[in-house]
Amino acid sequence: MGFRSEQNRIVFxxxxxxxxxxxxxxxxxxxxxxxxxxxxxxxxxxxxxxxxYIGSIGVVDPVGAKLWYLAQILSSPAVAAVGHLTAGGGxxxxxxxxxxxxxxxxxxxxLNLLCIINAAYLAYAGKxxxxxx
Amino acid sequence: xxSVFYIIxxxxxxxxxxxxxxxxxxLLPLVAAISVVYKATKLPEITAKEFLKESALxxxxxxxxxxxxxxxxxxxxxxxxx
Numbered sequence: 054m055g056f057r058s059e060q061n062r063i064v065f066x067x068x069x070x071x072x073x074x075x076x077x078x079x080x081x082x083x084x085x086x087x088x089x090x091x092x093x094x095x096x097x098x099x100x101x102x103x104x105x106y107i108g109s110i111g112v113v114d115p116v117g118a119k120l121w122y123l124a125q126i127l128s129s130p131a132v133a134a135v136g137h138l139t140a141g142g143g144x145x146x147x148x149x150x151x152x153x154x155x156x157x158x159x160x161x162x163x164l165n166l167l168c169i170i171n172a173a174y175l176a177y178a179g180k181x182x183x184x185x186x
Numbered sequence: 187x188x189s190v191f192y193i194i195x196x197x198x199x200x201x202x203x204x205x206x207x208x209x210x211x212x213l214l215p216l217v218a219a220i221s222v223v224y225k226a227t228k229l230p231e232i233t234a235k236e237f238l239k240e241s242a243l244x245x246x247x248x249x250x251x252x253x254x255x256x257x258x259x260x261x262x263x264x265x266x267x268x
Contacts, residue, residue, distance in 0.1 A: 088232040150200035171227040
């Protein structure tokens with residue numbers, strides 16, 4: 054992708070990063086990597102949904118579980134709306150389902166962080182980051 | 187339509203999960219998600235065959251690593267207890 058200036062490239066990288074956060078895989082759609090974007094969107098949304106289903110939406114708790122919430126909100130800013138809904142403590146969440154739900158939803162957020170960074174790298178360098186495994 | 191409301195309502199209460207060894211199987215979907223997303227970010231080109239092969243390979247590697255770790259921890263626990 055040709056850029057007129059380095060400033061344009063930085064703005065594009067930031068837009069791709071922001072889109073990746075707004076919608077999981079969104080940055081890849083901007084880069085016309087539709088297959089990658091679709092796989093990521095479906096997988097992250099499903100992982101988050103499974104976590105919320107197992108533990109109830111009460112696992113998103115911006116008051117009592119701040120660190121988990123930090124990881125969860127990396128999935129999408131839409132999680133903040135869920136957090137606003139559950140902040141009053143009106144949804145039951147306890148025991149093993151709460152642990153499993155928190156792990157699933159937080160891993161979904163952390164996976165999206167990986168995708169945000171990778172999409173931004175792809176926007177900057179024009180090719181996927183090298184595999185290290 | 188009613189079933190949609192039923193599913194949505196289920197998001198408001200936690201599901202029943204016991205503390206049986208079978209509950210450890212809940213890690214499998216998570217490992218699958220991690221493998222799929224990781225490979226989606228790393229493969230230079232996404233083709234169905236290559237993508238499925240690579241994801242399955244990573245999934246298997248993680249599961250084997252977890253199983254080996256669990257066995258080692260079990261052995262250590264057994265040695266301490268005996």
